[in-house]
Amino acid sequence: xxxxxxxxxxxxxxxxxxxxxxxxxxxxxxxxxxxxxxxxxxxxxxxxxxxxxxxxxxxxxxxxxxxxxxxxxxxxxxxxxxxxxxxxxxxxxxxxxxxxxxxxxxxxxxxxxxxx
Numbered sequence: 001x002x003x004x005x006x007x008x009x010x011x012x013x014x015x016x017x018x019x020x021x022x023x024x025x026x027x028x029x030x031x032x033x034x035x036x037x038x039x040x041x042x043x044x045x046x047x048x049x050x051x052x053x054x055x056x057x058x059x060x061x062x063x064x065x066x067x068x069x070x071x072x073x074x075x076x077x078x079x080x081x082x083x084x085x086x087x088x089x090x091x092x093x094x095x096x097x098x099x100x101x102x103x104x105x106x107x108x109x110x111x112x113x114x115x116x
Contacts, residue, residue, distance in 0.1 A: 023083035024101040029067045037105045038114035039098040047078040
């Protein structure tokens with residue numbers, strides 16, 4: 001029992017100390033060829049929230065929701081395309097760095113914005 005408690009404490013400590021990656025990601029619908037780009041300060045948690053809103057049909061991007069309904073979850077992929085280098089940034093610097101990434105990847109992939 002003591003070993004389990006120690007393992008749990010280590011897991012909690014590891015979770016709290018994990019590195020959070022910020023950057024750009026792409027959502028693709030293979031059958032339609034549609035591509036959306038967005039950015040997030042936490043790339044590794046973003047897909048869960050996005051897929052959840054799509055399953056509920058509550059995502060604000062109506063074209064994305066329609067494609068999800070038409071083709072189903074299996075037709076979609078989530079891909080991290082660029083992580084920002086780890087650095088201390090103010091909120092303002094992070095916001096601007098993410099905006100720049102979003103614009104660059106939308107242009108490079110001729111993609112729509114995921115939101116906004």
